[in-house]
Amino acid sequence: MTTASALVLVGAGRLEAREIPVPDPAPGEAVLAVEACGLCGTDHELYSGVLATRLPLVPGHEIVGTIGEATPQFLEARGLAQGDRVAVEVFQRCVRCEACSAGNYPLCRYHGLGDSYGNRPLEEGSGLWGGYATHLVLTPDSMVHRVPDHLDPLTATLFNPYGAGIRWGVTLGGIGPGTTVAVLGPGLRGLGVVAAAVGARAGYVMLTGAGPADADRLATGKAFGAHRTVDVHAEDPRRMLKQDTGGLADVVVDVTANAPEAFVQAIDLARPGGTIVVAGTRGHHTLQGWNPDRLVGKELRVLGALGVDGAAYRAALDFLGDNPVLGQVSRRVVGLDPDEVGGLLHQMAHGPDRPLHGVVAARPIGDPGRSQGGQRHGNGHGMSTA
Numbered sequence: 336m337t338t339a340s341a342l343v344l345v346g347a348g349r350l351e352a353r354e355i356p357v358p359d360p361a362p363g364e365a366v367l368a369v370e371a372c373g374l375c376g377t378d379h380e381l382y383s384g385v386l387a388t389r390l391p392l393v394p395g396h397e398i399v400g401t402i403g404e405a406t407p408q409f410l411e412a413r414g415l416a417q418g419d420r421v422a423v424e425v426f427q428r429c430v431r432c433e434a435c436s437a438g439n440y441p442l443c444r445y446h447g448l449g450d451s452y453g454n455r456p457l458e459e460g461s462g463l464w465g466g467y468a469t470h471l472v473l474t475p476d477s478m479v480h481r482v483p484d485h486l487d488p489l490t491a492t493l494f495n496p497y498g499a500g501i502r503w504g505v506t507l508g509g510i511g512p513g514t515t516v517a518v519l520g521p522g523l524r525g526l527g528v529v530a531a532a533v534g535a536r537a538g539y540v541m542l543t544g545a546g547p548a549d550a551d552r553l554a555t556g557k558a559f560g561a562h563r564t565v566d567v568h569a570e571d572p573r574r575m576l577k578q579d580t581g582g583l584a585d586v587v588v589d590v591t592a593n594a595p596e597a598f599v600q601a602i603d604l605a606r607p608g609g610t611i612v613v614a615g616t617r618g619h620h621t622l623q624g625w626n627p628d629r630l631v632g633k634e635l636r637v638l639g640a641l642g643v644d645g646a647a648y649r650a651a652l653d654f655l656g657d658n659p660v661l662g663q664v665s666r667r668v669v670g671l672d673p674d675e676v677g678g679l680l681h682q683m684a685h686g687p688d689r690p691l692h693g694v695v696a697a698r699p700i701g702d703p704g705r706s707q708g709g710q711r712h713g714n715g716h717g718m719s720t721a
């Protein structure tokens with residue numbers, strides 16, 4: 336029997352290397368040979384214990400790999416063949432319930448956060464439900480998207496943050512040709528919004544960051560096509576916006592992680608009748624001392640945006656395949672080692688020198704050369720202890 340090498344989260348800050356038997360796929364299932372798993376803020380919250388969940392489990396939810404042993408039902412239902420490289424969606428979909436029929440599968444009656452990839456306990460089934468492992472079980476209700484042939488697996492893990500950029504900026508925010516856009520927060524999701532806005536032929540895109548730690552990220556935003564980048568600690572974004580465009584933003588997307596006060600800035604930057612998209616969660620941060628009349632006075636439209644859907648994931652993979660520059664982000668890659676993964680999660684959350692993109696490579700990546708552009712961290716050989 337094949338065994339998977341996996342990292343199991345057993346408690347706050349405690350990852351353990353374990354060998355887990357890989358089951359033969361049941362009807363409708365397949366086994367994924369995991370290549371790479373992207374990391375985000377949720378990974379750190381899970382690791383550090385901020386997110387309460389049922390442990391132990393194998394974390395990791397931004398997963399790319401190739402289809403290994405698979406049942407004909409699994410392949411036929413998805414038009415896939417063994418060996419195809421795919422990106423895995425976080426949530427499963429039953430197709431039978433009301434929410435799923437309406438396309439709103441994060442609210443599925445039979446599935447949810449509790450059995451989403453990277454968040455499902457080891458005690459259920461094979462336990463192979465996370466991307467910090469060499470193998471993952473794809474259920475009959477799992478959703479996968481074919482990765483374009485020429486896209487390497489490390490870059491492909493960006494399908495998640497860039498999918499968010501497309502859905503939050505273009506689908507929900509309504510960014511289109513000529514739109515004036517302000518994006519607050521230069522993390523991967525903010526950069527994803529910038530890229531999506533440029534791709535949608537927005538007329539003007541501003542990206543803001545805060546302080547010297549964001550300088551690299553703002554430079555990446557420029558490379559992605561932002562017309563103006565602003566360090567809000569040094570310059571007034573509203574003044575810059577007026578100077579550049581003669582007015583204010585049609586759409587403001589607030590993708591800041593720990594800065595609830597950015598919401599007030601979003602109100603300042605939006606034109607009367609404009610749209611503010613508040614995207615991604617802010618944990619325990621709350622905002623005091625702002626007057627809701629400021630929304631009323633400008634008749635602003637405020638939208639909350641939480642997740643990503645299949646259409647946006649699909650679009651993000653194609654977008655990544657067509658625009659190599661989008662893969663050129665500062666990246667640190669580590670192998671399946673508890674200390675290396677823990678160290679990378681800590682570095683991404685607290686610095687110093689936070690890489691924009693952190694990836695766990697479950698196995699040596701075949702062609703690392705294609706994902707190295709613009710890389711400042713990591714040695715480009717799949718494994719790094721930078």
Ligand SMILES: [Zn+2]
Binds near residue numbers: 374375377396397
């Ligand atoms: Zn994530």
Ligand SMILES: [Zn+2]
Binds near residue numbers: 429
């Ligand atoms: Zn459902």
